[in-house]
Amino acid sequence: MGKYWNALRFGNAKTKRIIWSAIGLFLLLIAGTAFAAAGGGAVWALIAVFSLVMDIVLLQSVKFGEVELRRSTQKDSSRGGKRDAGKEEEPAKFGQISEITKEDIRQLLVHYRAKKEHVPVVIDSFPAENVRQSAAYLWKDRGYLQLLVLSARPKNIAVPLKKVTGLTCRRGEEINPSTEYEELRKPSVLNLAYQELLPTYTERQRAGGRKYYTKNLYVLAPGIELTNTSVRNLQKILPLPVSFEGLSDEGESPYYQEARWQKLLLMDKILTASEYREKISGILKEMSDRMPKAGFAADLERMVRERLVTREVAAYFLEYRKKQEKKK
Secondary structure, eight states: OHHHHHHHHHSOHHHHHHHHHHHHHHHHHHHHHHHHHTTOOHHHHHHHHHHHHHHHHHHHHOOGGGTOOOOOHHHHHHHTOOOOTTSOOOOOOOSSGGGOOHHHHHHHHHHTTOOTTOEEEEEEEEGGGTEEEEEEEEEEETTEEEEEEESSSOEEEEEEGGGOOOEEEEEEEEEOGGGSSHHHHSSSHHHHHHGGGSOOEEEEEOTTSOEEEEEEEEEETTTEEEEGGGHHHHHHHSOOOEEOTTOOOTTSOHHHHHHHHHHHHHHTTSSOHHHHHHHHHHHHHHHHHHSOHHHHHHHHHHHHHTTSSOHHHHHHHHHHHHHHHHHO
């Protein structure tokens, strides 16, 4: 009975329809038997027999692989896994992450009851949980941010949402790309699924011509460092604004700062080009309506020099400003 209960709770739509149909037939079986015993005739007896036969057929058609996490005999023998009767099976362990298959991932998501809205992310570092440069899935459930880390020993981490207090950009961390994400770069299912979520690197040059590389990380309190390419997926689950601590200059207007930050989000693949244009247009319109004339012109020119806007866009908003002043 436990298997059928699990199938009803965690099975796919087809499995659940079968179980509910079986329940309906069982009730019809009871009713048919009762009416036949009370002298209802052969018709009710036939209904009872038909219900019994169909119930058996339906219950035998339930595929419990859709709702139970279980390893194949081959994996159990190769990894030495044993299943104790009456105990929930532990998730599979792997020698290295390149062994993880699509079926392994599906079973892990079922085992940890991932929500349909789960998204893939790459965790650069989460020191409190000893996680480093790992593929993961993320979703929200009952007041927690859930993380399924796809490592050699997959694990589920639940972080109370009340502790997820913000998202901060940390820029320019110097690294050696050749030593990063070595496991995730090997040909595998995870490599195919997570390649686009690996960090992007910026090549820089020191005085004297020596090259070095940096990456930008986004830190989700409490200390979960995500790759820049993962933030867009994160915001589908948690639409947090990004804080750019330490990247402000007292001489900059808040409009210029906001425009510069939006450009950083575009470069880090968090905003699309159309989203960036929409954000910038809103900033420029507010500047046109509220800033003093001298400051507006100076900021607009600076934005053109910094390639935050094109010369054509600047000209449009200069003209817009003139029209607004004439109306006043």
